[in-house]
Structures are given as structure tokens and as C-alpha cells.
Amino acid sequence: MSVKHSLLALLYEKPRHGYELKTGFEEMVQGMWPLNAGQVYTTLDRLERDELVETPGHDKKDRKLYTITNAGKEELWSWLEEPVGRSLFKDEFYFKFLCANQVSYENRQSMIKNQKETMIRDILHLTHLKKQLSGKENETMKMLIEGALLHLDADIKWLDMIAEV
Amino acid sequence: MSVKHSLLALLYEKPRHGYELKTGFEEMVQGMWPLNAGQVYTTLDRLERDELVETPGHDKKDRKLYTITNAGKEELWSWLEEPVGRSLFKDEFYFKFLCANQVSYENRQSMIKNQKETMIRDILHLTHLKKQLSGKENETMKMLIEGALLHLDADIKWLDMIAEV
DNA sequence: CAGTAAATATATACCGAGTATATATTTACT
DNA sequence: AGTAAATATATACTCGGTATATATTTACTG
Secondary structure, three states: OOHHHHHHHHHHHOOEEHHHHHHHHHHHOOOOOOOOHHHHHHHHHHHHHOOOEEEEEEOOOOOEEEEEOHHHHHHHHHHHHOOOOOOOOOOHHHHHHHHHHHOOOOOHHHHHHHHHHHHHHHHHHHHHHHHHHOOOOOHHHHHHHHHHHHHHHHHHHHHHHHHHO | OOHHHHHHHHHHHOOEEHHHHHHHHHHHOOOOOOOOHHHHHHHHHHHHHOOOEEEEEEOOOOOEEEEEOHHHHHHHHHHHHOOOOOOOOOOHHHHHHHHHHHOOOOOHHHHHHHHHHHHHHHHHHHHHHHHHHOOOOOHHHHHHHHHHHHHHHHHHHHHHHHHHO
16 A cells, blocks of 8 residues: 555664565565565655655665654654545445446446455455464454454445345 | 546447546546546546547547447456455555554554544544435435445444454 | 575666646636 | 636656566575
């Protein structure tokens, strides 16, 4: 979502070089979001230009180190504090549904069916993942999974509602 | 979300010119998503390049008309049929929560509080909107609002869960 | 041990989506 | 008649993300 802010979050902990940010990111999301390496460097360039990070020098292996500036910390705080907005259309399925309606989409039922099947698969997958994590102390990831499951329940309830109309 | 496909959906109904697509879009989302006019024309350029739309000519007022091609219709169908995926991190608040956790964010409670307040405002707003729409025959929008309300309920349930930890 | 596959490390060109802005004409209003 | 708003199109720019090139180091395998 916001790779920029996640890099600031990683640099808040300690100075890191580009590749370390890539691996740090992937560790944070448990490898569930593959990050293109190039994006790290272009994002760092913009962060440096905006003076949210600095490059005080290189480490022993000649890798360029980045540190977060005070302005960078402020940017990170205010991003964390700012609530996320929920436009009605941020959710892609709602938007798709709107477009389907626009073209008086005769196959709406199959569209709903496809979506529901995917979501049931998602539920099974996440439930499985949750079981795998039980015992391990990865509380944050467990909570995210809980949240995603709540969302999926709401989605399926909605799909059943609109399928009846 | 995908302006490109919504333009195809609008052109599926009938040929239109650029400005008509802008107003058509805004009518479709009930003015709730302001669309930058420039985006319409750049998107149309790409659609034309990819042969998903054509420009057979101009209307009486010399406005360039666009029509959807067969390839464009196929693109529209397959987009509509394809279920949307739900990565754990597509939801920005989850991702923000993950970043907050990374920096051992001491103000997590205020972050959660801010988010909950915004969502309660959203619920009030949408409930109000739903009442305004009752009587009118705008069934699609009513359904979208129902869906968004279900999501918001799930979100608040989750915020209460994680606030306790 | 030589060879090679994988991991480490960085950089750049490119594309799609979205924003800001410029500009010209027509319509509506006062 | 004058002007504000709506209609209509276009272009430059930024950001986020993908693909790809490339060089070095580490790990493994015959």
C-alpha cells in the first residue's frame, strides 16, 4: 500500500541499506507481498529528495546506508495517526458491481458466484494459516488474519444479499 | 479503481465523447468520486492504442466520438468475471497497523481511537445517505451502502478486539 | 576443486494511473 | 453587455510499480 511509509518505519528502528530494506519489508509482511527490488531504490531516491531520509555514508561492505531524518519521523507519525478513509468505491468488487449494473450485465449471478467461491477459498486458506501460526508468537499477523476473516464474512453476507435481488 | 473499465462499460451502452464519459462516470458514482477530466482523455488514448475503443468520427457539434470494439467488450467481460483478490495488505489500515507494530508505536491506542471515530462518522453518514435514498429507485447505490456498512461493522469489531490486547 | 545455481546488491528504463493546469467555447444569469 | 459557470479537450508532470540489466558473493554439487 504505502511502501514509502513502511521504509520509514523500518529505518526508524535502525539505519539500513537498500537490500536490507527489501528483506526487512518482506519479513514484516511474512513474504506475503513480494516487493520489487527496484521500487526500494526509486522510493529511497524520492525520500532523500524530500529530506525524509539521509545517507550519512557506507558500511564496511561499501553498502549505502540510509537513516531517517526528523522530518521523516514526523511524516511517519502523522501517517500513522491519520485515519484511513473508506470511499464507497475503494473496494474493487463494489465498483465492479456498479459497472456490471451499468451494462445491465446478464451474467451477474455468475459474477457473484465466482466472487463467492474465491472468498470461500480465501477463508479456508486464512483459517489454515491461522492454525499454522498458533503457538508461534506472531501476534500481529494473527490479528491481521482475524480482521481479514471478519471482512470476508461481511463480504459473503453481502454477496448473499445481492444475489437474492 | 479501474477508470479504464468503467469507460468501457459506459461505451458499451452507446458511443460517447470525452466530456460525456466524464459526466457519465460521475453520474454512475453519484458524484461521490470526482474524476479528473484529463484522466478521461489519457485513458481513452491508451484504450485506442490497445484497440479496445475506436473513433469512427465526430458528432454535429464536432466532438470526437468513441465506440467500444469487440476486443473492448471481451476485455470488459473478462474483467467483470474475474474475482477480485483480497491480499491481507490491500486494506490500508491493516498495513498501517503492521507498520505501527514495527516501530513499537507507543500511541497505538490513539491510532485505534482515531480510526474508530472516523468509522463511526462514516456509519452515521452512510446511514443518513441510505435514508435519503429510500423511496428513490437507486437500488444499486443502496446495495453498495449496505455492503459498506457491513464492512464498517466488521472493522469496528476488529478495532475493539485489537484494542484489548 | 571446478562449475554453477542462488542469494546479495544496486540501478535504470519504462508504463499506467492520477493531478495540475492551460485554454477555448458556449450557456446562463444579473 | 458583462461575467460567472458549464462544456470540452489537451498536455506536462508525478508517483507507484514492473521488468530488466548487471555485478558480486555464497552455497551446493558432480
